[in-house]
Amino acid sequence: xxxxxxxxxxxxxxxxxxxxxxxxxxxxxxxxxxxxxxxxxxxxxxxxxxxxxxxxxxxxxxxxxxxxxxxxxxxxxxxxxxxxxxxxxxxxxxxxxxxxxxxxxxxxxxxxxxxxxxxxxxxxxxxxxxxxxxxxxxxxxxxxxxxxxxxxxxxxxxxxxxxxxxxxxxxxxxxxxxxxxxxxxxxxxxxxxxxxxxxxxxxxxxxxxxxxxxxxxxxxxxxxxxxxxxxxxxxxxxxxxxxxxxxxxxxxxxxxxxxxxxxxx
Numbered sequence: 001x002x003x004x005x006x007x008x009x010x011x012x013x014x015x016x017x018x019x020x021x022x023x024x025x026x027x028x029x030x031x032x033x034x035x036x037x038x039x040x041x042x043x044x045x046x047x048x049x050x051x052x053x054x055x056x057x058x059x060x061x062x063x064x065x066x067x068x069x070x071x072x073x074x075x076x077x078x079x080x081x082x083x084x085x086x087x088x089x090x091x092x093x094x095x096x097x098x099x100x101x102x103x104x105x106x107x108x109x110x111x112x113x114x115x116x117x118x119x120x121x122x123x124x125x126x127x128x129x130x131x132x133x134x135x136x137x138x139x140x141x142x143x144x145x146x147x148x149x150x151x152x153x154x155x156x157x158x159x160x161x162x163x164x165x166x167x168x169x170x171x172x173x174x175x176x177x178x179x180x181x182x183x184x185x186x187x188x189x190x191x192x193x194x195x196x197x198x199x200x201x202x203x204x205x206x207x208x209x210x211x212x213x214x215x216x217x218x219x220x221x222x223x224x225x226x227x228x229x230x231x232x233x234x235x236x237x238x239x240x241x242x243x244x245x246x247x248x249x250x251x252x253x254x255x256x257x258x259x260x261x262x263x264x265x
Contacts, residue, residue, distance in 0.1 A: 006261075007125035008241035009055045017049055017056075017124075017241035027070030027129045034062030034087060034130065039123040040149040041236075041244045041257035044091075044187075048117045049245045056241070058116040059152045059258075060089040060123030060130075061144035073132045086144065087135040088221070089123065090151020091115060091211045094131030108211050124241055126261050136217035141225050145233055149256050150221050153187075154231075155212035158220040160184045163209070177204055184209055233258040 005024045008017045027033050040059025048056035069083060093114035095107040102110050114131060116122040121129075138147050147154075161172065164182065177183055180203045185193070188208075195206065212220070224230070232255045236244055240259070247253050 005126040006238065007055045007121070008057075008238060010049060010052050013050070013052050017245070019239050019241075024127055025129075027068055027073075029071040030073060030131055030133075031070040031129045032073055032132050032135065033068040033127055034060070034089065034135070035127050036060055036062050036123050036125055036261050038144040038148040039125075039238075039259045039261065040152065041248060041253075041259070042149075042152050043248055044152075045117065045122075045124075046245055046249055048122065049241070054117060055121040055124055056117045057122030057124035057128075057259075058089075058091045058093070058118075059149045060116060060128060061138065061148035061151075062087055062089075062128075069132075070129075086138040088138060088147050088151045088217055089116060089128070089130040089134050090136070090155060090214075090217055092134060092151075092213055092217075093120065094134040097133075107213050124238060124259060126238075134214055136214040136221070139218075139221055139225050142221055145235065145258055145260075146224070146231050147221055148258055149231060149233075150224070151217055152211065153256065154224070155217045155220045156187045156209065158223060159212045159216050160186055160209040162219075177202070180204065182207060187211070231256055231258075235260045235263070237263045 003024055004021050006019055006021050009020050011018055038061045039057045042059060045056040048054050092108050093116045095102050095110035096112040099110055099112065101107065114120055114134065116128065116130060136151065166172065182204065183206045185208045234253060234255045234257050236257060236259055238259045238261050244257050247257065
């Protein structure tokens, strides 16, 4: 059982991130602890890294060797989740399960949804606790470095394509629009866009998509496994948190940045 863990945390405003060792409290009821092996770096982490007391990270993959279950979590549950199984936790970090959005199946729009790094400590750490229903199983054939960004970047890209009602011969562009085309904005939660009235004449539309549930993340990983899609990542030691934020802020990385919690400088 984990008793302490190294984390990258903001100690005070304007001080940046520092590696600290903190006590590992037992998971609260309905939550589980996973031993983090890989944790991705996302643009949204820039804001988290400016928040005093925060530990960023919402693209988390755990080997599960030291997994710990809180009260009320069955050792064998939906999806056969058991202690020791590898899993992914992403931007969707759990929901209340009883609001109107949750009851209609829109759990990612729950007003009380949890986001690792924002509403609870994130995954730039050796271990992290998350709600059990936020975990997605890692299928055999993918490792933690393939799957960590699936919890945010992967599922956020995969889900809109699934819901776009594309024919099998359809084409998808990162940006373009033609008559009857649809622009889907993903992964944004603020700001404004300028829309030309010409989209009415062209029969075009604009929509949005936030992220995906744990089940959506499992679907994205299964798709990647089936079609041989693999992440191209640049691995960094956990201590490089400030360097990673600098790279993301300057739009410098060519590949996805992923922390390897097992390595040091």
